[in-house]
Amino acid sequence: MRLPPPDRTLSPRTGYTRAHWEAAADALLAAVEPYATEDRALYHLPGDRESWSGRLSDGLEGYARTLLLAAFRRDETALERYADGLAAGVLGAWPRIEDRGQPLVEAASIALALRLTRPLLWDRLDDAVRQRAADWLADALTAEPWPCNWELFPVTVGGFLYAVDHESDTARKAVDRGLERIEQWYVGDGWYTDGAGRAFDYYNGWAMHLYPVLHAWLDDDPRLLELYGGRLSRHLTDYARLFGADGAPMRQGRSLTYRFATTVPLWLGALTGHTPLPPGETRRLASGALRYFLRRGAVDERGLLSLGWHGPDPDVLQGYSGPASPYWAAKAFLGLLLPPEHEVWTAVEEPAPVERMDAVTPLSAPNWLLQATRSDGLVRLHNHGSEDVRYDPHYTRLAYSTATAPSPSYDNSVVVGDDPGRTGIEPLGVGDGWAASRHTSGGGTRVTSVVLARGAAEVRVHGVAGAEPGTPVRVTGWAAREDGVRAELLPVAGLDGSLAGVTGDGDSVFVALARLTGETDPVPLEELVSVRTVDGIVHVRWSGGPEVRVHLSSDGVRVTGVAGTDG
Numbered sequence: 001m002r003l004p005p006p007d008r009t010l011s012p013r014t015g016y017t018r019a020h021w022e023a024a025a026d027a028l029l030a031a032v033e034p035y036a037t038e039d040r041a042l043y044h045l046p047g048d049r050e051s052w053s054g055r056l057s058d059g060l061e062g063y064a065r066t067l068l069l070a071a072f073r074r075d076e077t078a079l080e081r082y083a084d085g086l087a088a089g090v091l092g093a094w095p096r097i098e099d100r101g102q103p104l105v106e107a108a109s110i111a112l113a114l115r116l117t118r119p120l121l122w123d124r125l126d127d128a129v130r131q132r133a134a135d136w137l138a139d140a141l142t143a144e145p146w147p148c149n150w151e152l153f154p155v156t157v158g159g160f161l162y163a164v165d166h167e168s169d170t171a172r173k174a175v176d177r178g179l180e181r182i183e184q185w186y187v188g189d190g191w192y193t194d195g196a197g198r199a200f201d202y203y204n205g206w207a208m209h210l211y212p213v214l215h216a217w218l219d220d221d222p223r224l225l226e227l228y229g230g231r232l233s234r235h236l237t238d239y240a241r242l243f244g245a246d247g248a249p250m251r252q253g254r255s256l257t258y259r260f261a262t263t264v265p266l267w268l269g270a271l272t273g274h275t276p277l278p279p280g281e282t283r284r285l286a287s288g289a290l291r292y293f294l295r296r297g298a299v300d301e302r303g304l305l306s307l308g309w310h311g312p313d314p315d316v317l318q319g320y321s322g323p324a325s326p327y328w329a330a331k332a333f334l335g336l337l338l339p340p341e342h343e344v345w346t347a348v349e350e351p352a353p354v355e356r357m358d359a360v361t362p363l364s365a366p367n368w369l370l371q372a373t374r375s376d377g378l379v380r381l382h383n384h385g386s387e388d389v390r391y392d393p394h395y396t397r398l399a400y401s402t403a404t405a406p407s408p409s410y411d412n413s414v415v416v417g418d419d420p421g422r423t424g425i426e427p428l429g430v431g432d433g434w435a436a437s438r439h440t441s442g443g444g445t446r447v448t449s450v451v452l453a454r455g456a457a458e459v460r461v462h463g464v465a466g467a468e469p470g471t472p473v474r475v476t477g478w479a480a481r482e483d484g485v486r487a488e489l490l491p492v493a494g495l496d497g498s499l500a501g502v503t504g505d506g507d508s509v510f511v512a513l514a515r516l517t518g519e520t521d522p523v524p525l526e527e528l529v530s531v532r533t534v535d536g537i538v539h540v541r542w543s544g545g546p547e548v549r550v551h552l553s554s555d556g557v558r559v560t561g562v563a564g565t566d567g
Helices: 018-035 055-073 076-093 102-116 127-141 149-163 168-185 203-218 222-242 256-272 279-294 325-337
Strands: 186-188 359-363 368-373 378-383 399-401 414-416 423-431 434-440 446-454 457-465 472-475 486-493 500-502 508-517 529-534 537-542 547-553 556-560
Touching: 018 055, 018 279, 018 325, 055 076, 055 102, 055 325, 076 127, 102 127, 102 149, 102 203, 127 149, 127 168, 149 168, 149 203, 168 186, 168 203, 203 222, 203 256, 203 325, 222 256, 222 359, 222 368, 222 378, 256 279, 256 325, 279 325, 359 423, 368 434, 368 446, 378 446, 378 508, 414 446, 414 457, 423 556, 434 556, 446 537, 446 547, 446 556, 457 472, 457 529, 457 537, 457 547, 472 508, 486 529, 508 529
Parallel strands: none
Antiparallel strands: 359 368, 368 378, 378 399, 414 472, 423 434, 434 446, 446 457, 457 508, 472 500, 486 508, 529 537, 537 547, 547 556
16 A cells, blocks of 8 residues: 655654555555446445355345445545446345344445535535435334444434435434434443443444434534533543554453544544544544554555455454455544644644553443553553353453463463363452452352553462362463564462362462563562462562552452552
């Protein structure tokens, strides 16, 4: 991909400016054009993978997601091509929108694109084409979505249809119904779960915040914008901390092949005026993420986004991932709706949070602990509150980072007996430098886990209850995969040199020291912290810092003392 030379005056950290974003958008649009059908209604991107929705739905996905990119770019030449595809699609080339079907997802992208570019696309269509398009979209108003972020797809379609006065009553009901349904998943501090349970992930940004905030902004509804914009602003306080100094987003959750769509909430806050972040920090974080992926093979030799993370990677895919799925990354170009003179484009880049200081930050809503170190630019997420309805390594491991990926060998896990699973996660709280949770393992065994963090060092404490005496227990740590990043795990209590132990009579406690670092010559881990266990209480003494005591009981966890640094 050809991009302009870096501008180190305006963007001293990434070199990227608005011109780089425009060039990237143009290149992505040009690369997909050869894969459009003759009538331009479907985009069949190459690859040997088909989603569980089938080839026709995948072709619609290719049209809808790249249309969204053309809409954010406001590329009138490209939009003319998509107008031709729209006319053919609603004449019969596209599958119908039905209950819980993938076309419902793509209808939301099409409706949003039409609403954002109404004078450039919709208003120029023939009356007959507009009628057929509105009729096709209208099925989304009554189609039943999956009970998760999908509830917002009828909202997005409804917002467009009542804006063009098509089935207005039904459209408004769809909007009200969807917005009402997502309220049950709002847990405070700007965080939503993606449906029932505790699935905390990037869907907070690229769905749960994006669609309600954009709807309120486009509808010019002050009440809704204050509500949803306020939540977005609060979310961004936490969200800005999830990026490494190299621009890498946290590798956690599903649909990671959308890659730089992680920048959506950053741009959305700037676009609607609901952000706590300075303009230069917003652009630095967003440009950092785009640059991170473009420099690591996200775009192949044909200029296409591959199914993966850096390059192709089946480990980050789901059954619904088809050849065009990565193009939800188009949402990242939301920032191009901001005019060139907007301060988010003209301000000098400011450092990301991880570039300013070391910080160990508790996030109470998802029950996470974020651990950032300025010296190596890494951010680690200690997960004591998020899981998916099915076991998924991108949700249920004890920790994630901006430089590692979950491994098939169960990194960051506690293996009791031969069961490495972690289900039924119960958050037990977060505090200054610590986080705790309980989960169930095989045979009803209960595992209580606590992490304490300071700098790059971690103390991991695991209490095992309900297991037969002599049950094997194994503790694992980080799976370092990137050059220059190394992982350490040292036994402290209840574990031998291979990080294995066995349960005794009654409850058992296992303690290890861990570290993930990019420093070339770090201080030995055992010099940073000392740990001893007395009568079941774990005493942690940080070098040059306080002593912290961890009390495990059947009632939960109590941490006394002051630990860590909250940045």
